[in-house]
Amino acid sequence: MTTETQAQALSDGADLLIDALKLNGITNFYGLPGIPITDLTRRAQAAGMRMISFRHEQNAGNAAAIAGFLTQKPGICLTVSAPGFLNGLTALANATTNCFPMILVSGSSEREVVDLQQGDYEEMDQLAIAKPLCKAAFRVLHAEDIGVGVARAIRAAVSGRPGGVYLDLPAKVFAQTMDAETGRKSLIKVVDPAPRQIPAPDAVQRALQLLAGAKRPLIILGKGAAYAQADTEIRTLIEKTKIPYLPMSMAKGLLPDTHEQSAAAARSYVLPEADVVVMIGARLNWLLSHGKGKTWGGKDAKAWGGQKFIQIDISPQEADSNVPIDAPVVGDIGSCVSALLNGISAAGSGWPQPSADWLGAIADRKSKNIAKMAETLAKNPVPMNFHSALNVVRDIIKANPDAMLVNEGANALDFTRSIVDMYKPRKRIDVGTWGVMGIGMGFAVAAAVETGLPVIAVEGDSAFGFSGMEVETICRYNLPVCIVVFNNNGVYKGTDVNPTGGPDVAPTVFVKGARYDKLMEAFGGVGVHATTPAELRKAMEEAVRSRKPTLINAVIDETAGTESGRITSLNPKSAKK
Ligand code: OXT
Ligand code: ADP
Ligand code: MG
Numbered sequence: 125m126t127t128e129t130q131a132q133a134l135s136d137g138a139d140l141l142i143d144a145l146k147l148n149g150i151t152n153f154y155g156l157p158g159i160p161i162t163d164l165t166r167r168a169q170a171a172g173m174r175m176i177s178f179r180h181e182q183n184a185g186n187a188a189a190i191a192g193f194l195t196q197k198p199g200i201c202l203t204v205s206a207p208g209f210l211n212g213l214t215a216l217a218n219a220t221t222n223c224f225p226m227i228l229v230s231g232s233s234e235r236e237v238v239d240l241q242q243g244d245y246e247e248m249d250q251l252a253i254a255k256p257l258c259k260a261a262f263r264v265l266h267a268e269d270i271g272v273g274v275a276r277a278i279r280a281a282v283s284g285r286p287g288g289v290y291l292d293l294p295a296k297v298f299a300q301t302m303d304a305e306t307g308r309k310s311l312i313k314v315v316d317p318a319p320r321q322i323p324a325p326d327a328v329q330r331a332l333q334l335l336a337g338a339k340r341p342l343i344i345l346g347k348g349a350a351y352a353q354a355d356t357e358i359r360t361l362i363e364k365t366k367i368p369y370l371p372m373s374m375a376k377g378l379l380p381d382t383h384e385q386s387a388a389a390a391r392s393y394v395l396p397e398a399d400v401v402v403m404i405g406a407r408l409n410w411l412l413s414h415g416k417g418k419t420w421g422g423k424d425a426k427a428w429g430g431q432k433f434i435q436i437d438i439s440p441q442e443a444d445s446n447v448p449i450d451a452p453v454v455g456d457i458g459s460c461v462s463a464l465l466n467g468i469s470a471a472g473s474g475w476p477q478p479s480a481d482w483l484g485a486i487a488d489r490k491s492k493n494i495a496k497m498a499e500t501l502a503k504n505p506v507p508m509n510f511h512s513a514l515n516v517v518r519d520i521i522k523a524n525p526d527a528m529l530v531n532e533g534a535n536a537l538d539f540t541r542s543i544v545d546m547y548k549p550r551k552r553i554d555v556g557t558w559g560v561m562g563i564g565m566g567f568a569v570a571a572a573v574e575t576g577l578p579v580i581a582v583e584g585d586s587a588f589g590f591s592g593m594e595v596e597t598i599c600r601y602n603l604p605v606c607i608v609v610f611n612n613n614g615v616y617k618g619t620d621v622n623p624t625g626g627p628d629v630a631p632t633v634f635v636k637g638a639r640y641d642k643l644m645e646a647f648g649g650v651g652v653h654a655t656t657p658a659e660l661r662k663a664m665e666e667a668v669r670s671r672k673p674t675l676i677n678a679v680i681d682e683t684a685g686t687e688s689g690r691i692t693s694l695n696p697k698s699a700k701k
Pocket of ligand 2: 346349351404
């Protein structure tokens with residue numbers, strides 16, 4: 125053999141990783157190059173994969189996580205060792221918390237040196253550190269095991285309750301070579317990575333029995349329901365049973381928010397009043413006040429409100445996490461909802477409808493709240509406030525229901541959630557279970573890359589700062605992203621003062637009158653300074669039409685926000701004044 129044919133017949137670790145991912149239909153990397161993965165990033169691009177390079181690994185990790193949520197395939201985040209790995213870790217932990225499938229692939233130092241703590245370049249025992257923060261963690265020490273490592277990582281990320289997975293690749297693995305044919309055979313195409321999980325028939329019967337006896341039933345849809353892509357089954361269940369439903373934030377749009385059965389505008393009425401609650405891919409965590417307390421009609425913060433719960437979830441451990449679950453239905457949402465529907469269809473006209481009193485009371489409450497909201501939205505105060513600005517965003521999304529909406533901040537988040545109606549599933553992506561700031565630009569990039577649709581990112585000015593440098597990434601890849609920074613000069617608002625009268629401003633206050641639009645212009649995108657709803661509307665319409673990277677600095681009344689938005693009650697205040 126000539127040297128050339130010998131070289132052609134060899135595969136190295138980088139080839140094997142790329143081929144293993146491609147074999148499993150994964151074609152995008154979100155990452156940041158450097159030792160020891162720089163060459164891998166080039167090779168991935170050369171092999172036809174899309175390598176999206178970020179300015180900070182946390183944003184690449186968030187991009188990978190939301191790519192996983194949107195596609196049901198694990199998003200891949202690629203980082204260098206120690207510091208790059210650590211930068212990606214927040215996103216990995218956040219993905220796990222939110223049940224988003226992603227794989228953080230990090231290069232690392234050689235085991236021999238790490239284990240003897242001999243002080244290698246970027247030395248760190250990454251596997252040990254990642255383990256408690258993800259669903260599974262694997263290390264591959266030999267190129268011939270890359271196929272198995274990737275297969276195990278994919279299965280762990282998407283099967284059962286989805287989550288984050290860590291895959292550790294010491295530097296030398298990338299350069300290890302093996303005969304190309306043997307290498308090819310070592311790769312695994314994962315068959316049925318997220319197998320359906322059919323619920324037990326007796327669990328379904330138990331749930332149907334409970335539901336049939338309900339007078340004031342309520343369905344709560346969570347982001348697990350959005351993830352499951354069982355849109356038709358869910359809609360049929362809701363419409364057939366006529367049960368009112370409440371979408372959690374990222375489940376908005378599973379059915380159009382304008383659907384007559386949506387109880388979103390009557391949230392504080394339906395939670396305490398319902399007698400049987402069907403949870404579909406939602407957890408009774410803090411966002412639902414742990415299923416108890418005053419939100420649910422309990423006498424005090426710890427008291428149970430008396431509701432009975434049916435909980436559909438893929439994780440059997442979720443039931444009873446906070447209050448007793450009377451009818452857990454364990455399985456994938458598509459299968460579970462179909463099983464319930466079969467039982468309801470079998471009952472035919474004998475299946476009971478919710479009481480007219482219940483539906484009437486909700487409709488009444490809803491129309492009052494909607495009318496009140498319409499009145500507020502119609503106002504046009506100077507300076508612009510959250511409501512008058514969001515009235516514009518609401519119209520833009522209505523006119524472009526396929527657009528993706530990214531949302532973070534406190535007031536910028538909470539007002540957007542209740543004012544901007546969503547019309548289609550999986551269009552709204554936000555701070556999720558942790559209420560974490562910093563997802564904005566990573567989510568926006570991945571939403572654009574994965575869907576090709578226009579993206580609108582409504583960002584508090586503080587929230588935007590966590591990932592703002594990625595406007596360069598957005599410009600570099602010329603992504604159709606329109607960022608609207610709600611600039612109220614600070615965290616929650618811009619009016620706090622330093623009580624000492626000293627030269628430092630208060631901790632929540634930023635530079636007044638900052639021009640975030642200039643940041644976008646610095647990289648060739650479109651920057652717009654908008655001080656009125658009319659200016660905001662014009663700029664958003666143009667951004668969606670042109671698909672050019674755009675940042676609109678929307679000036680919001682600095683007094684308009686409240687501390688922590690709608691979750692002020694969670695904010696401990698010092699007893700001292
Ligand atoms: O029924 P009632 O009467 O109660 O009314 C409800 C609905 O019925 C009604 N509604 C409607 N009315 C009419 N029409 C329609 N269509 C309609 N729809 C609904 O409206 C109300 C409200 O409805 P909602 O929203 O459904 O109900 P509610 O009660 O709010 O729901 C409860 C919750 C808990 C489910 C909900 O509030 C929720 O999802 N909350 C999420 C909150 C959250 O996650 N917040 C983010 C974290 S805050 C804080 O932590 C921040 N930090 C610290 C920090 C973080 N987070 N991360 C990191 C890495 N570091 C630090 C920081 C730094 S926020 C933040 C930055 C803030 O500053 P910014 O500048 O970015 O933002 P601004 O605040 O804008 O300045
Ligand atoms: P939300 O914040 O919208 O209430 P959560 O993240 O708290 O949603 O809950 C999502 C739930 O959905 C998790 O308990 C998770 O196990 C579950 N889940 C995710 N995917 C599926 C699926 N395909 N089938 C069933 N349950 C799922
Ligand atoms: Mg702000």
